[in-house]
Amino acid sequence: MKTIAGVMLAGLLAGSALANPNANHLDEVRSAAQKVRGEATALVTELKNKNADLSKIGERMRVVDAHANELKTLIDRLDFSHRDVTVVQRDEMNRLRELVAILGVFVDNKQTLLTTTPQRLDLLRAHAKGIVLRCDAIEKAAAKARG
Numbered sequence: 001m002k003t004i005a006g007v008m009l010a011g012l013l014a015g016s017a018l019a020n021p022n023a024n025h026l027d028e029v030r031s032a033a034q035k036v037r038g039e040a041t042a043l044v045t046e047l048k049n050k051n052a053d054l055s056k057i058g059e060r061m062r063v064v065d066a067h068a069n070e071l072k073t074l075i076d077r078l079d080f081s082h083r084d085v086t087v088v089q090r091d092e093m094n095r096l097r098e099l100v101a102i103l104g105v106f107v108d109n110k111q112t113l114l115t116t117t118p119q120r121l122d123l124l125r126a127h128a129k130g131i132v133l134r135c136d137a138i139e140k141a142a143a144k145a146r147g
Contacts (some may be wrong), residue, residue, distance in 0.1 A: 021082045022093070025074065026146040029096065030139050032071040036103070037135035039064045040128045047125035054114070057124070061107075061114055064131065068100075068107045071138070075100045092145030099141060103134040 043060050046052050078093050079085070085093075110127040117123065 021084055022078050023146050026142045029074045030142045032074055033135045033138040036064055036067040037132050040131040043128040044125055047121050052121055061111060065107055068103055072100055089145050092141050096141045099138045106130050
């Protein structure tokens with residue numbers, strides 16, 4: 001009985017992967033967005049401290065930047081032209097591309113703020129919160145695009 005259920009589950013999973021040729025890739029996008037969100041959430045927490053260590057914050061921002069670049073690379077590799085991609089999936093993948101571009105602006109602005117106005121921890125924290133919100137939206141759009 002367990003074997004039959006396992007075979008049926010494997011068939012369903014394989015069928016859903018066939019329905020969207022980008023399914024595994026979209027899972028990677030969600031995972032990368034979760035990494036960025038996790039680092040940004042930690043940044044928000046660190047920036048609540050009035051005596052925040054700017055070198056730690058700078059290091060964490062480099063990690064956020066690396067994960068955001070990974071996310072952009074993953075988005076660039078999505079296959080929009082595959083015949084099995086539905087209109088809804090294509091729209092969500094376009095939305096993902098836009099969200100990742102906006103996330104890139106937030107990350108770049110945060111890097112600039114960190115070097116030009118490190119004493120403005122409140123402003124840095126607001127940008128980190130913005131990064132968290134964009135990552136949430138990216139994760140939701142990737143899940144919707146996956147189908």
